[in-house]
């Protein structure tokens with residue numbers, strides 16, 4: 151009896167000890183810190199500018215082929231990935247305001263995809279949402295007139311329920327809009343030299359392949375423990391100018407970054423999602439949730455090395471909030487071409503909430519917006535063309551979200567009832583919906599009405615989006631018009 155008791159006690163102790171060990175291991179593992187551990191031994195790959203031709207109608211025509219391939223992402227040369235016109239990511243498309251563009255998309259994957267032009271003001275029919283899947287083996291053309299300020303936009307798949315996996319595999323690219331004569335002189339603008347695309351993604355690997363297994367207790371989906379910039383692991387950039395402009399894009403599926411320089415020098419923010427800020431804004435750090443962009447300028451001294459890092463965000467441990475990463479090393483040449491930033495960057499006409507035709511409220515909770523999940527047959531908002539609306543957006547719980555509206559660029563009116571911080575002072579299409587905060591934004595739904603085709607608004611945490619955290623709005627010609635959805 152005594153022997154049995156002792157044996158039982160021993161087993162219990164063993165189980166408890168094992169439990170503690172497992173929990174300790176899980177908790178330790180659930181914070182990642184790569185600061186000081188990254189070799190920075192590969193030159194930063196610069197996504198090529200996409201080739202284009204001008205057709206007989208005067209349109210600038212691009213071709214994008216979504217295709218599988220093998221990539222070296224730091225775990226051997228045979229990591230299976232997807233890309234546009236290559237094995238991983240896609241070329242940078244570039245067009246001027248006023249230009250008509252056409253993009254021929256070829257789907258050479260073995261499953262349906264779409265291409266959404268994130269941040270672009272365009273007709274709903276070519277917006278690339280889940281209503282218009284491109285079947286495997288087929289082709290699709292999106293054509294529109296670029297009509298918005300100079301900005302760093304991007305493109306990525308937006309199919310029903312598979313967006314997280316398709317983006318994670320590598321489908322994403324930048325679309326830079328230029329506005330010659332309006333963008334101020336003095337900004338670094340030589341692509342790949344002093345104007346650098348910085349597409350930041352986190353990845354996990356398993357046996358040389360991309361792993362999509364969720365982190366313990368994650369409520370946002372996949373969180374990787376390694377960083378790629380433009381598909382490059384451990385990247386460095388040789389800098390030859392005193393000012394270097396970084397076009398930061400968070401093209402991850404779930405992770406929020408808080409970018410800062412390793413020695414604490416300021417990042418001067420010059421642009422947000424939809425264009426340049428009114429004036430340069432020097433700041434110690436720039437936080438980007440999924441889908442957001444920021445253009446920053448870093449001042450360099452000859453011969454030095456400094457790193458771009460991502461520091462803990464303040465989110466929860468299981469949301470990646472305690473993680474820290476080395477991201478990109480900047481290596482200055484012995485001599486640097488001097489430069490000076492302009493004092494003023496852009497005119498941003500303020501939208502007036504007193505002119506708003508409607509005010510709507512959207513509350514994000516769980517995987518639902520206003521207690522509903524995505525339904526392709528339900529229209530959540532009917533908007534009259536050429537009107538302005540105020541949208542109050544609230545995150546009621548502890549899970550982070552990222553709020554994105556298609557077609558428009560909006561302005562942030564308030565955060566928790568107060569004035570927005572300077573980094574939210576410009577044009578935005580994506581907003582970090584911090585836990586338990588409420589935001590008010592204003593947008594003008596100009597130019598395009600189509601009662602048959604919906605635009606999306608949704609959470610840009612891609613797992614949440616795939617699980618239905620989306621709604622749709624239809625822009626109609628005039629008050630009283632009803633939508634007549636005609637998808638499928």
Ligand SMILES: [Cu+2]
Pocket residue numbers: 550551552609610611614615619
């Ligand atoms: Cu979300």
